[in-house]
Amino acid sequence: MKIIGIGLIALAVIWGISAINMNTSIITESRTVGEGIYSTYVPSQTIHNLSLADHRRNHLIGAGISLLAGILLFGFGSLQPNGGMQGRTCPFCAETIKEEAKICRYCNKDLPELKRASHSQQSGILSWFSNYAKRTR
Numbered sequence: 324m325k326i327i328g329i330g331l332i333a334l335a336v337i338w339g340i341s342a343i344n345m346n347t348s349i350i351t352e353s354r355t356v357g358e359g360i361y362s363t364y365v366p367s368q369t370i371h372n373l374s375l376a377d378h379r380r381n382h383l384i385g386a387g388i389s390l391l392a393g394i395l396l397f398g399f400g401s402l403q404p405n406g407g408m409q410g411r412t413c414p415f416c417a418e419t420i421k422e423e424a425k426i427c428r429y430c431n432k433d434l435p436e437l438k439r440a441s442h443s444q445q446s447g448i449l450s451w452f453s454n455y456a457k458r459t460r
């Protein structure tokens with residue numbers, strides 16, 4: 324989820340930069356208007372093209388939306404390890420409380436000290452995951 328967020332942010336930045344650099348003007352050809360001595364030379368001009376500007380605006384909006392989505396995914400992705408994985412169940416009221424809690428916030432009962440040994444009892448992939456979660460906190 325976090326990776327997708329980073330990818331979306333990178334895409335949005337590239338998209339936004341290329342949209343800003345989009346050329347929204349067109350160059351007209353030089354021409355001569357009128358006949359004989361009344362003819363006027365009209366030089367080539369660079370004029371602003373509204374439909375190209377519209378196009379660029381659409382690209383900028385798209386880049387902005389994907390940037391927002393990326394930031395949201397990145398933010399929620401980094402919150403998940405702390406919010407979702409941690410916590411334990413109160414032995415008295417069965418509500419989910421913080422691992423470090425000494426008093427239950429729901430039933431106000433004193434909780435037994437968390438046994439650190441319980442972590443080392445986990446074996447294999449489970450202990451690897453819990454160590455990984457601690458390191459990345």
Ligand SMILES: [Zn+2]
Pocket residue numbers: 413414415416417418427428429430431432
């Ligand atoms: Zn409780």
